[in-house]
Amino acid sequence: MTSANFRRLEKDYPWIANPLIASAPMLNIATAKLAVAVSSARGIGFIAGGYDLSGLEQQLIEAQDLVHEANFHGSHLQHSLSEPPILPVGVGFLNWGASLEIALPLIQKYRPCAVWLFAPKTGADDLLPWVQVMRSKVPYHIKIWVQLCCLEDAVEYTEKLQPDVLVVQGNDAGGHGFARSASIVTLIPEVLDQLESRKSSLTLNVGKPFVVAAGGISDGRGLAAAMILGADGCAMGTRFLASPEAQIAKGYRNEILRASDGGVSTVRSTVYDKVRGIYGWPTKYDGRGLINRSYEDIMNQEVTEEENRRLYEVEKLKGDDGWGPQGRMTTYAGTGVGLIRDVMPAAQIVTKTRCDAMQNLQKQLHPAKL
Amino acid sequence: MTSANFRRLEKDYPWIANPLIASAPMLNIATAKLAVAVSSARGIGFIAGGYDLSGLEQQLIEAQDLVHEANFHGSHLQHSLSEPPILPVGVGFLNWGASLEIALPLIQKYRPCAVWLFAPKTGADDLLPWVQVMRSKVPYHIKIWVQLCCLEDAVEYTEKLQPDVLVVQGNDAGGHGFARSASIVTLIPEVLDQLESRKSSLTLNVGKPFVVAAGGISDGRGLAAAMILGADGCAMGTRFLASPEAQIAKGYRNEILRASDGGVSTVRSTVYDKVRGIYGWPTKYDGRGLINRSYEDIMNQEVTEEENRRLYEVEKLKGDDGWGPQGRMTTYAGTGVGLIRDVMPAAQIVTKTRCDAMQNLQKQLHPAKL
DSSP: OOOHHHHHHHHHOTTOOSSEEEEOOOTTTOOHHHHHHHHHTTSEEEEEEETTOTTHHHHHHHHHHHHHHSOOTTHHHHTTOSSOOOEEEEEEEETTTOOHHHHHHHHHHHOEEEEEEEOOSSSHHHHHHHHHHHHHHSSSOOEEEEEESSHHHHHHHHHHHOOSEEEEEOTTOSEEEESSOOOHHHHHHHHHHHHHHTHHHHTOSSSSOEEEEESSOOSHHHHHHHHHHTOSEEEESHHHHTSTTSOOOHHHHHHHHHOOOHHHHEEEESHHHHTTTOOOSOTTEEEEEEOOHHHHHHHTTOSOHHHHHHHHHHHHTTGGGGOSTTOOSOOBOOGGGGGOOSOOOHHHHHHHHHHHHHHHHHHHHSOOOO | OOOHHHHHHHHHOTTOOSSEEEEOOOTTTOOHHHHHHHHHTTSEEEEEEETTOTTHHHHHHHHHHHHHHSOOTTHHHHTTOSSOOOEEEEEEEETTTOOHHHHHHHHHHHOEEEEEEEOOSSSHHHHHHHHHHHHHHSSSOOEEEEEESSHHHHHHHHHHHOOSEEEEEOTTOSEEEESSOOOHHHHHHHHHHHHHHTHHHHTOSSSSOEEEEESSOOSHHHHHHHHHHTOSEEEESHHHHTSTTSOOOHHHHHHHHHOOOHHHHEEEESHHHHTTTOOOSOTTEEEEEEOOHHHHHHHTTOSOHHHHHHHHHHHHTTGGGGOSTTOOSOOBOOGGGGGOOSOOOHHHHHHHHHHHHHHHHHHHHSOOOO
């Protein structure tokens, strides 16, 4: 069951279980609490560094404390080393805004196990300094994860950056990604075929890259399907919004539990950034969220952008009532939102998804006679 | 390996093999030749009836001839019956335009094994007369397939029509579907969960509905993933564009072989209908095709709709040169287009996809030690 790819990753992440499940570094939501809970269940949790990194050090301190407190699979972390142990969580950066100068000393000090790079202003060349610095100025083997939304970036990132992990994100994902994109159904096989055919020119060290699928995976069925498509593991975002560890307003979480028919009830748009005054995302990106008045009013040309933004600020004052189809608060969610019906501790989400995925694979080959 | 669902379907389609693979009734492209080739490889081929049905009788006659000629798994078709055998292909209708009065006598005369209903003007109520007539006026058990793109329709169609097969179409699909939709990654599990939870109220006869996944499936990996998600089989469209049996211009087929990075190189739009003067599709639908000048010029506001349509007519005169990114000919294709690298006989596509799907499922559980 365990692939060579997994065994290679396991050398540096001795606490992980197969198949790997990561929690996505969702801005403002993926805090130390969520990340450590995910890693404690033998996944890899990511703290959102975001684009300004203002809260990152506080989160890293908290993660350190939580790891110390927890009855962690942390025996794994310390058994071989006289050096300080690494922190078994990663940090995600939005590279169109994040500063390497701010990030580096924090990484050196708190030793997260991975960086997850996403959305550079132009392309791989913007990420290259990050990769070079991580590999030369960080005194342990920090693994480099890069997230991408299309084949062209997968090839370019692999050639220029030789990352440890490719996070291949499909169109179903909540939050930001390419406005125009395929789901993981076609993107993962196409990425793998292309990398395989270019293997010699890519000077890949060994085997195929470790591929983490993202976008629409909400349970063990999604993870198992991703593995069949060629992925080694998955990252989930929306599913963790319904965990007590996520830092999320009650109004937002209630929407995640309520919404169904995710392909119809969500939409990809830039409006959910604009109402919050966020204009830094490169033009290829937008974000998938539940449809609400911020979106409808702009689509129906009932408000100007400026008025829409003002109405958003007013809506904030309503607290949890600002969410919902008649509300205006940004409610990023993937098309898998309809599969999420209960709040569940993050660690349990990880364990259950992993277990269900394996059972789904077994069941296909040996179905119960109904 | 064989599910109860498959065994139920097999009673009426004795030539099929598990997992079921169907060819989609692609307008102008899915002729008798393609449909019979698919059924001859133990799948189910569909002839496109479309919205005006003008060429349907000719195709049904041709299908009849081809089935007679072929060394078909047709022994299955005749062994038990004194009645005339059924035709082992189905017919697809675009129900916003198709006439039941025209369709019925053709079905009674040529006895296709299935009708595939899609895109009624409003909803299930438009399809109800079709279903009632098929069940009362057709003197054999013709199976009713309905295609849908969202959870709401899946529930409504199941409740009101009790179809034999649900074709659950995800956003990756080429050609027509919902402009706003999820991929099969989330849509299939959500449909199955919802139908399961409503089972009693739906008065489903037995078990779960037979679900055929569509949208992005181009090879055995896609089919295996669909099965893991809960589907019983798949329908493929784009993959069959690169078969000699498809009725397709060389310029179009060359684009299917050339194009890659399908999430980026294709787009969902209504422009590809408008340039051809087709205005009948209900408003929720658009079509996914390779990006070309028809799309770019409208997006960049360089032409009016009228001018765009005129330019399309001029482009037609160029023959095969009218296709490509700089061309204007409509080139419907799914995001899986980049997985299609060779022309392959339709029967071989079916056999290989089925075989690869099974191998992919096996491999997950018993991977080679790389």
